[in-house]
Amino acid sequence: MSTKVAVVTGSNKGIGYAIVRGLCKQFKGDVVLTARNEDLGKQAVQSLNEEGLSPKFHQLDITDQASIGRFGDFIKNTYGGIDVLVNNAGIAYKNDSTAPFGEQAEVTIKTNYFGTLAISNALFPLLRPHARVVNVSSMSSSFAIRKCSPEIQAKFMNPNITEEELTHLLNDFIQAAKNGDHEKIGYPNSAYGMSKVGVTVLSQIQHRQLSADPREDIILNACCPGYVDTDMTSHKGPKTIDEGADTPIYLALLPEGVKTPAGDFVAGRKAHKWNEYQYTP
Numbered sequence: 467m468s469t470k471v472a473v474v475t476g477s478n479k480g481i482g483y484a485i486v487r488g489l490c491k492q493f494k495g496d497v498v499l500t501a502r503n504e505d506l507g508k509q510a511v512q513s514l515n516e517e518g519l520s521p522k523f524h525q526l527d528i529t530d531q532a533s534i535g536r537f538g539d540f541i542k543n544t545y546g547g548i549d550v551l552v553n554n555a556g557i558a559y560k561n562d563s564t565a566p567f568g569e570q571a572e573v574t575i576k577t578n579y580f581g582t583l584a585i586s587n588a589l590f591p592l593l594r595p596h597a598r599v600v601n602v603s604s605m606s607s608s609f610a611i612r613k614c615s616p617e618i619q620a621k622f623m624n625p626n627i628t629e630e631e632l633t634h635l636l637n638d639f640i641q642a643a644k645n646g647d648h649e650k651i652g653y654p655n656s657a658y659g660m661s662k663v664g665v666t667v668l669s670q671i672q673h674r675q676l677s678a679d680p681r682e683d684i685i686l687n688a689c690c691p692g693y694v695d696t697d698m699t700s701h702k703g704p705k706t707i708d709e710g711a712d713t714p715i716y717l718a719l720l721p722e723g724v725k726t727p728a729g730d731f732v733a734g735r736k737a738h739k740w741n742e743y744q745y746t747p
């Protein structure tokens with residue numbers, strides 16, 4: 467039987483790094499730490515080696531189609547398939563960023579939504595039966611959807627929304643952000659929040675696609691790791707990276723044949739209605 471493999475995007479630091487650490491301890495197979503910056507990735511592997519853990523490394527920038535292609539080839543040629551994919555890589559502008567809001571919207575959605583979509587499209591054909599996919603979203607998606615106008619909420623909450631419709635909505639938000647009339651149209655003033663609305667809704671679409679897939683028992687969930695002490699939060703989050711990694715790891719290791727959670731928004735190991743979710747530390 468071929469070696470099982472787990473992949474974590476954006477895992478040279480923060481929650482992704484802790485997900486790799488936890489999977490190295492619990493997953494029965496190889497764990498691939500990936501980073502867009504090769505040096506930072508190799509340094510991260512080195513520090514896990516010092517803890518006696520042995521992740522593999524491969525470069526991966528989820529916004530770079532050539533990098534995605536090379537990574538897909540590596541997984542296919544080395545393992546012939548994939549058993550766990552944690553879509554963790556993400557960015558957020560700081561609250562005090564002076565970058566124009568339109569730029570923040572475009573760049574944030576390019577990584578968090580389009581990057582997650584691109585790496586998923588490249589790797590989903592390689593998912594083996596019983597594979598687990600975890601999309602690291604955020605409680606910010608819950609805050610952002612509640613701040614949308616009822617008309618826009620209804621579009622994102624349409625249970626039959628397609629990937630094309632979702633992409634169209636997010637492009638519409640980016641355009642409105644560039645025009646400076648996003649709030650007038652009914653969008654909130656949060657590029658990161660809207661990018662994570664994209665990730666949460668994409669997860670539901672991907673769940674529908676994978677549920678209809680002939681490959682047996684592939685389960686995908688979105689999750690919120692909580693408010694975590696990382697560079698992204700300028701170290702204001704109270705949770706350690708290992709605490710933040712708990713729910714993603716739990717979802718990555720859901721046993722074969724489990725029926726729930728599946729296609730859910732999971733926080734603190736519990737499924738929630740994502741649009742109603744209220745974060746409690």
Ligand SMILES: NC(=O)c1ccc[n+]([C@@H]2O[C@H](COP(=O)([O-])OP(=O)(O)OC[C@H]3O[C@@H](n4cnc5c(N)ncnc54)[C@H](OP(=O)(O)O)[C@@H]3O)[C@@H](O)[C@H]2O)c1
Pocket residue numbers: 475476477478479480481482501502503506526527528529553554555556557577581602603604605690691692693694695696697698699703
């Ligand atoms: N921290 C929180 O409280 C919190 C709460 C809710 C959700 N989240 C989500 O949890 C995930 C991890 O966040 P974090 O707090 O651990 O952030 P972080 O410490 O800033 O780490 C983010 C990771 O993503 C990588 N990354 C960014 N753009 C990438 C790209 N284009 N391709 C590949 N990797 C890329 C970063 O690489 P570089 O080192 O090269 O920048 C880094 O390794 C994110 O999706 C975030 O939105 C975090």
